[in-house]
Amino acid sequence: LIFVAHEAGNLNDFRAILGNDVAVTAFREGELPFPDGTIITRLAWSYVASEENNKVFGRSQSFVAGPAMDVQFLVKDSKKYAATGGWGFAQFKDGKPADESVHKTCFPCHEHVKARDFVFTHYAP
Amino acid sequence: LIFVAHEAGNLNDFRAILGNDVAVTAFREGELPFPDGTIITRLAWSYVASEENNKVFGRSQSFVAGPAMDVQFLVKDSKKYAATGGWGFAQFKDGKPADESVHKTCFPCHEHVKARDFVFTHYAP
Secondary structure: OOEEEEEOOOOOEEEEEEEOHHHHHHHHHOOOOOOOOOEEEEEEEEEEEOHHHHHHHOOOOEEEEEEEEEEEEEEEOOOOOHHHOOEEEEEEEOOEEOOHHHHOOHHHHHHHHHHHOOOOOOOOO | OOEEEEEOOOOOEEEEEEEOHHHHHHHHHOOOOOOOOOEEEEEEEEEEEOHHHHHHHOOOOEEEEEEEEEEEEEEEOOOOOHHHOOEEEEEEEOOEEOOHHHHOOHHHHHHHHHHHOOOOOOOOO
16 A cells, blocks of 8 residues: 545545555655556545444544545556556456546646656655 | 545544455455454544645645554454453554553544444445
């Protein structure tokens, strides 16, 4: 586990970021760009209030992970994915890959954080 | 990883819940009470807005994990911890255990969810 986050607005999710050993080592050591072989995984669930917990505490207190949304992968291969900063993008929902039109929407957003090798996530020890 | 959540109010944290194999199996199968040997770990970080990401999106969008707060454990031993529903409670900060006065505050709150074997967390697959 590298990280957890909440994206508000139209995403409105909880997300957990996982990495393979290459990713975790690079995050820990602040290595940029990430080396080839880096795999970063993003799990997301819908972001919902826990009415059950809020009843216990008598106030708006708990926000929990609802149904799973989708799973995304970032795979670093500086040759294969040279056109998109060395990153391959993939998204799966219920075990099925999203189609190419979805994957084309990934890079335009990640491009904004070129200075961080196109990765939004910071490591949270 | 079993779960992620946000606690608002005075806690104002991001939390990730981890479990050993006994815990994960029990969560998955909805087994109540949890069997002896269950260990559930709660990691928490402060909950902060990512000004960096918000600048990219031009709106209040991202909430991320700030500095680590503390780590808590729930350990099930129905004989050893019979007085507190079979659960032993522990909290560590910077590798050091909290003192007994802190640990005495755990059960009074968990007692509210006796029907769930004193565990707030639901499994998020």
